[in-house]
Structure formats: C-alpha cells, structure tokens
Amino acid sequence: MFATTVMAVAGSAPGYTISATTAVLVGAVGLASPAALLYCAVPMFGIVLAYGRLGRVDGSAGAAYSWVGRTLHPFLGFLAGWALVVSTTIFMVAGALPAGTLTLSLFDPALGDRTGLAALVGAGWFLVMLAVVMCGVRLSVRTQLALTGVEVALLVAFLVLALVHGGGGRDFDWRWLGFGDFDGPGGFAAGALVATFYFWGWDVTSNLSEETRNSRRTAGIAALIGVGVVFLLFEAYTVAVTMLLTPGQVAGGGADVLRVLGEAVWPGVGGRLLIVAVLLSTVATFETTLIQVTRSLFAMGRDRTLPAALGRVHRRWNTPYTAIAVVGVVALVMLLAAGLFGSVTEVVSDAVTAISLQICVYYGLAGLAVVVAYRKLLLTSVKEFLLSGVWPLLGSVFVLWMFFESLGRLTGPQATIGLGGLGIGIVPMFWYWRKGSSYYRPARLDASRATAGPARENGVRHDDGAMATDF
Template sequence: MTDEGGLGLKPDALSLPEAVIMGIAGTAPAYSMAATTATLIAVTGILAPASLLICGLVMFGVAFAFLHLTRLDPNAGAAYIWVKQTLHPVLGFFAGWAMLVMSALFMVSGTVPAATAMLQILAPGFVQNMMAVTLVAAFLMILIGLIVLKGIKLSSHFQVILTLIEVGIVAGLIIAALFASFAHPAHALSFGLLLGQDFTPSLFVSGALVAVYFYAGWDVTANLNEETRNPKRSGGVASVLAMLALMLMLIGFSAACLLTLSDDDIQKAGTDIVTTVAARILPAPWSSLAVIAVVLSTIGTLETNILQFTRTLFAMARDGVFARRYARVHAVHQTPWLSTVLVTAIGLGLLLLSSSFSSVSAIMKASASALGFQIAFYYALSCLACAWCLRRGFRSSQILLTGILWPLISALFLFGVAIGSLPTFDGVTLFVSLGSLAFGAVPLLLSRMRSAAKA
C-alpha cells in the first residue's frame, strides 16, 4: 500500500454500504437498461428475464471468486495481482491490461451518451451538435477526474448521492409498472418462463451473449479493497451484495418492459426504452425522471471507471510493471494523482479524435461491442485463479461450491461467451477486441527489458 515516498492509498475510508453502492454504480444499471434491454428482448423475447437470471447466477460465480480472493489478498490490483500470483505473471499482466484498456475505451463510449442525455434535458436544440456534445463530454470527464483526484471520501459521497437517486427512480419505475400492468399485461409472464423452461440451446447462447454484459463493472469493489474498512471481509461481501441488488433490478426492469410494452413498442423504443416505459405509466413531468436516472447512471459509472483504471495502474506500477511514477500518491488526498491525470488525458484525447475523424469515431463505436469480449476474458481469468488457488486444502463443502466449482463453471461459460462473440464482430470490432489485448505485449516486453537491465 505504499509508493516510493512511503504513502499509500487512504485506508479504512469506505464502509461496507459505501463499497456496495460503488459496486452497483459500476454497472450503470439505468444506462445498461437503456442501452441493451431492447436488444435482449429482440433476441430472447419473453425469456429476457430468464437470460438475466441465468447470467446473473454465472456472475455470482465471479463475485464468489472475488470474495475468496479478497480474503486472501485485498489488493488494489484485484484480478491483476490474483492471476499473477496464482496462475502466471504474464496472464496477470494481461488481466490488468484488459482492465486498463476497457477503462480507457469507456471514457468515450460512456461519456458521449451522458453528454447527449444532459443536452436533451438542458438544451434539446444542441443534441445533434457534435461540438456541443463533445464540450459537455469533456466537461464531465474533467469534473469527475477532479472529484476522483480530490480523494476517495469525496468520490464516495458523490457516488452515494447519484446512485441512491438512480436506484430510487429505477425501483419506483419497476414497482409502478408492475401495478399498472397487473390487470392487462402486454405479455403474460410466469415463474416457469423466469426459469427458462422454453429455452432452446441456440436461443440460450444468443441471449447469453447479450445478457452477461449487463453485469459488468461491479468489481470496482475489489479495486477499492485497500481503501475499505476490514477489507478481507467487506471487500468480498460488497461484491456479492452488489451483484444481488443488480440482478433484482435488471430482472425486474426487463419484466416491467414486457408487462407494459408490446413487441412493436419495444422495437420502436430502442435505447429510449427506459423513458418509454416511464412515459407509459407515469404522467408528465414525472416520466422525465427516467432521463435523469440514465444521466446519473452514466456519470456514476464514469467515476467508478476512473477509479478502476487508477487503482489497477497504481498496483501495476507499484510492482514495477509500469513506471513507478504512476504509483505516486498525493500527499494530502492519498490518491494516485498521476494515474488519474493520465486516464483523464487519455479520455480527452480519444474524445477529441473521435469527434474530429470518422475513422477514430468508428473505432470508438466498435469499442463498445469489443468491451464485452475483454470483460469476459478478465472475469474468466479471475475465476480460474480462484479455483486453482483453493483446489487444495479446502475444508468445507461451501468452499468447494463457492470457491472452486461455481467459479470454474463461470469461467468456462465466460470463455465460451467470449469465443462465441467473435464470429458476430465486424472487422473493426474484431481488431479492437483482439488487437487492443495483443498490443499489451509491447509494454510487457518493455517491462521485461527494464527488469533485465536492472538485474
């Protein structure tokens, strides 16, 4: 937990509830619902809640892996350090590299929708103005970067406010939809459908390719381990509790969509499905709360994204994988300040290039699809690390189930989803998903050369 100057990240800064809220915010529930629910329903129909339930159970295997690994080593590097120590240093490097790449790419793919949604509320006439969208997106990046730079407590307080409002709106929307559609639902749902009784193998795989990515991001709780009270317990428990809350929200909202909207309504709604559901069941101006929830969700996950990048880079630099200056901690705020400046600068640079050159913009759009492949790769390695680490000496059936078998099944599932997604990618997306990972070989070789020169 120390850098070259003897300072480390701020210990005991986050409580268990704060860590759980960080985990919920990391997945951007409202944003994920808006961006992907219509696609999932288009693929699986009334089995969308079942897809989310099954993939949620798969993600619980990952959450349990993080729980057990956190008990062994509550490290800010999370999967990077666990995979490095348990499987192989090279695999550990690529686990960390995948996280860094995902975070850097999301700085644009996540911020632009937030800027667009903000303009829809504040200045609808500028929504189609690329310059206005870019300026608002840049403002958000700088603002959140400064908040993260100023310390984990400020970041936590800011996140708690955003996420509680977002979750309150989403929960209220789900409950209102259930009551409004009780007498005359647009689609008839049943407990058997929730359990996936009508799934065919091909339909299940198609749904899994979409549903599994709803849950990405909760693992920010692990990157904040060194800043959480009683990290060996709270860090892992926060991951599991965040996953439980997310699964209930995501399944609930997909059911609410099916109960209140027809197939044509869902198809027409597209990425506006959250606001469409709200407009169907709530009178104006209350229906506009849905837009606010999506904006807050995207801003919140931008913060957790920066936190994951900076803590991962901090841990890798502390180990000497990257230049040790990125492990420097601010003397007052106890944050990896140079890492925070770096990721903000990368985000601003990619945003500027994306808005200026169509080829870069196409790559940024492709990165949104490529993120899923990298997420599956990163999570699957963590699951394998847990199963391998606990394979000997376990003393209870609980450890066998939650520490070995469940994570191992989740790893195989995620590797299958990652491989299964490759044929669906176009050339640009394939280049981003595989090329960005392969490019990690360059800093890896440079690190090896530096180590050899010092030896």
C-alpha cells in the same frame, strides 16, 4: 460495509446499463432477454465469490491483475489487468456520449441527436468526476452515496409507478425465462455476452481494498450484496420493457430506451423521471470506473509492468494522480474522436460488445485463479469445495466459453476494439518483462498459508485500510 456496497451497485450502473444496453440485448435474443440475464447471473455470482475469496488472501489494488499473475502466470496476470484497463477506458466513451445526450434532452429532445455536442457535454461531466476522484477516496464515497442513493430511489419508485399506471402491451410469459427462444448455443452466447456487461463494475470493491477498512471481509460481502441488488433491478426492468414496449420501440429507443419506457407508462412525466435516473447513474459510474482503472494502473506502475510514474501518489490526496491524469487525457481524446464518427447508438452498441469480450477475459482468469490459490483447501470442507472451487470454476468456464463462442458473430469494429485492444497489451508486457520487472518473478499465492492481519508480500505492505499511508 454500507459505503462499499453502494460502490458495488454504482459500479454496475443500473440506470445507465438498463437504458444503454437493453436495445442491444433485445436485438441479440429478443424475448429471451430476461432469460439471458437470469442464466448469466448464476455463473456471475461464481466470479463474485472468486473475487471475495481471493481478496481474503491478498488485498491488492490490482485485483485480478495481481491474483492471476501470482497463481496462473504473470503473462496472464498482465493481460487480465490490461483487459480491465482497456475496457474501462473504452467505457468512458460509451458512458460520456449518453450522458451528454441525456443532459441535452432535458432541455430540448432535438439536441440529443447532435453527437458532437453530446460528446462535449459528456466530456464536461467526465472532467467533473475526474476531479472528484483526484481529490481522494473519502470525497468519492460521499459523492457516490448521494448520486447512487437518488438513482436507485428513482428506479424503484418508477417500478411502482409502472405497476400502478400500466401501459398496455403483452402479458407476462414464463417462457421468457426459459431456453426456448434462444437461437441455439450461438444465440445464447450472444445474449449472455451482452448480459455480462450488465453485471460488470461491481469489482471496484476489490480495486479499493487497499483503502478500505477490514477489506479482507468487506469487499467480498459488499460485492455479493451489490450484485444481488442490481440483478433484481435488471431483471425487473427487462421484464417491464418486454411487456410494455414493442421490438420496434426498443430498437428506436436505442441507448435511450428507458425514456421511451417512461413515456409509455406515464406520458410527459415518466420519461423525464427516468432521464434523471440514467443521468445520475452515468455520472456515478464515471467515478467507479475511474477508480478501477487508476488503481489498476497504480498497481502496474508499482510493479514496474508499466511506467513507474503511474505508481506515484499525491502527498495530500493519497490518490494515484499520474494514472488519473493519463486516463483523463486518453479518454477525452477517444471521446472527441467518437463524437466525430457515427451516432451515439452505434458507438454504444459496438463498445458494449467489445467491452464484454474483455470482461470475459479477466473475469474468466480470476475464476481459475481462486481454484489454484485454494487448491490445498478444497477438500477440507463442503463450503470450501463449493465457494472456492465448483462455483467459481463454473463461472470461469461459462464466461470463457462465451468469449470463444461469440468470436464468429463479431462485426469489424467490435473485433477491432475488443480483440485489437487486448492485442496492444502484448507490447508493454514483453517490454517490461525484458527489462526485468519483479512482477514476472512472483511469490506463489497459496490460501492455505495466508494469515489474517497485516502482511508483507513482494516487499509491499498490505494493511487493511492503511494503504493510503503506504502510497
């Protein structure tokens, strides 16, 4: 449970997310940034509940890909899986560039402005974590315990320092947590869309369910705890940035706003302290993101909805080595291309919005899937009605509303990356449907018929904590 909770926290990458995304959030909603995070957290917990309830019925490395396909429609399930694959692959670029910049700035702040050099250094970090993920889940967890443990300790310690040292700025205002500073429904949707990116990544616990002991219970509870932890960190740091930095400082800091906050609170020490925390967070989330995308590709290869080679697993390490290699090559090509065009801030800003669109798709579909899977149980108790029905449905409606409400505010690159990336998935979907993949003729997922313990579904064994032997 503890290790899985750490993976959930690492998946949301608190240090990286605060640093890379705060400028984007402030640019979208200004002083309403704390409110955007607060009001997005309520429906997001509904999606976390949806994953937990679905995981109790069907522990699958594909997570939303499997659940949506077996409850709503296989086409929608494939698009949910594809949305995760595209968003995580894009994130490799959005994460590697800041990782390179942060590493260089530890030696010479001027070097951080060289996008090409930052891309090369970021690629080095990415290759290190690629090797860790390739060598098995046990090494991945041990590495994550070290990286995320130090990261969270630094972030919490700096919050204490911020309270002690202060730094001037404006006083806290309760209006920052209200609706008054949003520019209508469209403005609220823009802020909530960015806030969705903050919370993204905790669902790695579900992608690891076939490799987790007692996963039907562990994955869902660990995700809830992890999201609670990162929400507190996100809200506290967003309030601190709003109090201590001006909008100009936030915009100037761009994807490195935590360093600016550190310098404002504790010149000469605070900035470097937070650079280390963000660097650790970025490197740590490479690992969880790689796990998410490669386990999803493994499930899709196993179901023959993508090339079957993606479903191959290394005999010694018990990892989907073909999927890991493919993701590594694609991400490196995209990263080096991004290093040739635009600044780090521009790349990260466009990537955050594009990824958020794709997150809304597969989170929203998962929220609907749990209602369908538990439809026969919703009226059996208040608990089922709330946790398997009302709250997940609220989360689903919220994120899907954000998706459609935000379409009119997209820039050209954001629309191309976000919507174009989703559209490409239609090609393999119809190709493998025409080839007769059994995924497109699934058994219906019904929570009322689910039983505890090992089960065989679609010819694949799902033993909690024993999937490595079934690979």
